[in-house]
Amino acid sequence: MNIHEVIQRPLVTEKSNIGREEQNLVTLAVDPRANKHDVKRAVEALFDVSVVEVRTMRMPRKSRRVGKFVGRKPEWKKALVRLAEGQMIEFYEGI
Numbered sequence: 001m002n003i004h005e006v007i008q009r010p011l012v013t014e015k016s017n018i019g020r021e022e023q024n025l026v027t028l029a030v031d032p033r034a035n036k037h038d039v040k041r042a043v044e045a046l047f048d049v050s051v052v053e054v055r056t057m058r059m060p061r062k063s064r065r066v067g068k069f070v071g072r073k074p075e076w077k078k079a080l081v082r083l084a085e086g087q088m089i090e091f092y093e094g095i
Helices: 014-023 036-047
Strands: 007-010 025-030 051-059 062-066 069-073 076-083
Touching (some): 025 036
């Protein structure tokens, strides 16, 4: 799998910001077919940092209603990446 296909987007929430500040964790939405080794390789190559640990989890499908129509949002995969001490990734620089 290509390293540019593995990482889809960063997840910037209040909980992910706390994890980034206190535990040096970065939260990313990744391709559901990617495994931990693919995520580690992609993060180290794209952001030039050292990865200590990768935890992944599959997020379940959810129902979504628009008017009288009921649909489903797709299943997706989330990765929590712990970086080495003293390293960080800034997604929104200069704001």
